[in-house]
Amino acid sequence: MTHPSSTHDPDLGHVTTYRRRPRRTGRRAAVAVTAVLAVTAGGAYAAGLGPFERGDGAPDPAALTQARAFLADWAGGRLDGAAARTTDPAAARQVLRNFTAGLDIKGPRLTAARATRADDGSVRVPFTAKMPVTGLGAWTYTSGLPLREQRGGGWKVDWKLSLVHPHLSESAKFRLEREDTAAPKVTDRTGASLTGDSYPSLQAVLSQFAGGGAGPRGAIRLVDRATGEVKGTETTFGAKKTPADEPVATTLDASWQSAAEKAMAEADGKNASLVALRVDNGEVLAMANSPATGFNRAVSGTYAPGSTWKIVTSSALLLKGAVEPDDVVDCPKYLTVGKEFHNVETSEFRGATFRKDFTESCNTAFISLRDRLGGSELGDVARKYFGVGQEWHVGIPSYDGSVPVPKDETEKAASMIGQGRIQANPLIMASVTATAASGTFHQPTIVRGAKDTTSTTPLPASVVGQLRTMMRATVTEGTARVLADLPGGIGAKTGTAEVSEDEPNNGWLVARRGNVAVACVVEQGVTGGGSAGPILHSLLSAVPDDPS
Template identity: 75%
Template sequence: MTDTGHRPSATPSVTTYRRRPRKALRAAVAAAVALAVVAGGAYAADLGPFDSGPDAPDPAALTQARAFLADWAGGRLPEAGARTTKPGEAQQVLRNFTAGLDISKPALSAAAAKAKLAENGTVTVPFTAKMPVKGLGTWTYTSQLPLREQNGRWRVDWRLSVVHPHLSGSEKFRLERDDTEGPGAVDRDGKALSADTHPSLAPVLSEVAVASGAGPHGAIHLVDRTSGDVRKTEVTFGKKPSRPTDEAVRTTIDPTWQAAAEKALADETDGKDAALVALRVDNGEILAVANSPAGFNRAVSGTYAPGSTWKIVTTSALLLKDDVAPDDTVDCPKYLTVGKEFHNVETSEHRGASFLEDFTESCNTAFISLRGKLGDREMGDVAGKYFGVGQEWHTGVPSFDGSVPEPRDETEKAASMIGQGRVLANPLIMASVTATAASGTFRQPTLVRGSKDTTTTTDLPKNVVGDLRTMMRATVTDGTADLLSDLPGDIGAKTGTAEVADGTPNNGWLVARRGNVAIACVVEKGVTGGRSAGPVVRSVLASVPDDGTPSTS
């Protein structure tokens, strides 16, 4: 239990009480949460458009509100305090609040478009706060910033309710923890899984424990400053166990695949952030989830542009309509302008290429030239109907299940054809897409046995599956994934290069299918898929049996 007053005092202090602590699990959970916040970013502000009439807030006030939230989120508390009418008090309250409640890095979003100007000239800016409480979860609430002019400058009119609307001179917050460790998790063979043996599983095992109710629990209470009596419970963390507390959580992890995945990430990524998922094609069971570094489960919860690996879905959409066939000629020029200039990796070109060659060489301009054959919503519809992308998946741990929004203009539609724009996925999604392309049937990925499946999908036609398998095989034998060509087995693959931002190296992708296993890997700042994610996938496939079917089902 952590008690903090969130207001100035001569010697601010925090007192912590815990029941039945379990250091190993608590450390793993805390690391996962902390690194997840770092990976996801600490601050976002949606200033949006606002009226410019006589009753509109002064833009300078909105700028100051945004700057205050940015300083608070970034831990620059002296700077945040200096933007208020009471700098010293504000700085100390903000420090006590975050430290006393074990909050790592806040994410603060200003709704400046809803800012209001009062008759007395003050401005009120609403904001949303997402406060990651270490090892427990995120506390989300809304509050508002009052601003007024002081000595010719806009400042936050400081009061305790700026931090939280319920914080006051008579009431404060208290964090209580119950860090109860459950019986742990086992692999598909019933053997105990440990982050000591498989370091990359640390965030996964923490999520499994929390999802099953065996992990840490806690709550933030609003209490009376004098008596300590609880006035209200603001938020609770954890949930009721879904199984007997002495029963281990049975996962689908295969230790051979997991070890191979972790070794490949350690040996082949040059220290870059990377993630990999391998799963069974016939039932969706996840055999390996590997993350480097291990703190954030980016393989399952990450949000990435999938780049050219998404061309598997784009190709499916085109084949479903008979709009193109593998042997059709679809020219591949160096550049194509659709609102902006698109080009191929290393500005390559393949004049007079067939659509099959466009796929195997990952030609962006050829795919973009076919955008008129698909309706604006068609890509998202195909992704959801046949591949389950965007539906709610129940894997046994929290997951991001993909997003394919309708493009807002022709430029964004062009980008979505090649897995850019606002199309988002992660290795879990792309491994599943690869498995569906190989078998024709979407099977929801699962990590914990007994996870329910609420998705509704339709099988791909056999002719579409046949074409996809042929094109992915040709990508290995004659295309951008030829580094896999000397491995045994009928391997099919697709490489991907995803732009991130100007001046930032591209992310590299590779997805592959061999036997009964589909695998997907992303390497952040990997530049190209074949050169970065390719060696990782090759290492994994070279370390496991050719058929890819585990001994225990």
């Protein structure tokens, strides 16, 4: 049985009702909705275009200006200003304020259509309202503004409740109902229960499984002001709920997830995230964030991947025979391509081989090879062999990466080292690492049976062998020596990604051990080995065996 509780606005009678359902597991998650304040009510009027076009029998431009200003004030939250443009400012102010607050509307978008003039000289401006209801979605409907010329001159909006919404009246009001949707039971790959209490980093993820990923649900009802009787449903939010007694089976592994949660303590309070997944099929074993609550940056973050992207750059160069690991590719301190590029701590390795450039993460050496790749070639390789930029169906919302074609030589130079406009996150870079290790891309998934619409080509065995050798050398003699004391023949790549001139760099580290690939980013971590290194060391130390 549900038990509604409500808050009542005595002025307009808006009621927000929460229907509580028996909880089984999990926590109710609040989903923030960000809306853009905008109004397009006749922005082209000055040019004689759009809904305020002037012609024979057309409305007075002064009326249309007033309508445009009213809609702009309403959309912009300037309710006192909007009310002052009506024939009843006090009533308008109260109704507009209670309408948006009572229905939890933030940032309406109001779009005007073509105005008309009636025989009595009044003007009507139709408009479409898109009302974002916090945490649920947008409620869209149409209404219209009546305007009348005043005896003392000028035009005002002829105030009526129905202009806010055609069904709003002296006898009917709206009520927002939110369904208190507890997260369903969620299990790991072995059937063990996963809850937000035991695994804090999964709190945001568990809410995304609710209703099969539909998230929160609710409705806006039209009710009788006097009796509260429901007269109709204006709109509903969310999809049909998955029965709470049907657990959502995930690919997560409780042991890996627990170790990932604990490893986040090595972030020293900085924003950080990591993903661990299987190399052979892309199944996600763990994802963790610091802080644990809030934004799931592990799969939805957008970061420059820095030098971890050199795995993809190296693949592109090796695929076309543009370089071999033993070729000499000098590594100077600086290289200027429109701007000055340098290595971390301005290191240099004169006469270095390409293999040495990879293990020491030499930016200038990689940039010097930019002319050996076509303008779109890096992005083409990322998409064709690594699936980056294709649409992934992970089982929860995810950002799947972007590798734009460079706009100029400076941006092309930056893209060679994972900067410029290249965007990724730990999920993407864990997948890149897995693909480099096995040669075959597998779409990452967190629920079994997720559809896969990607299409990729396996890397040649020769390229896979070269990548694995260089990544292993990066651990034994290069910038990922932080992992050198761990067993398992680990291969890795560090990364340092510039954010801005005023902020410390982000630190990255990706690694592969056996059938597991991991990736970690630490915001403002300065270097990958120094910031992400201890996190992945902790993770891999805590779980010495690969999942079966």
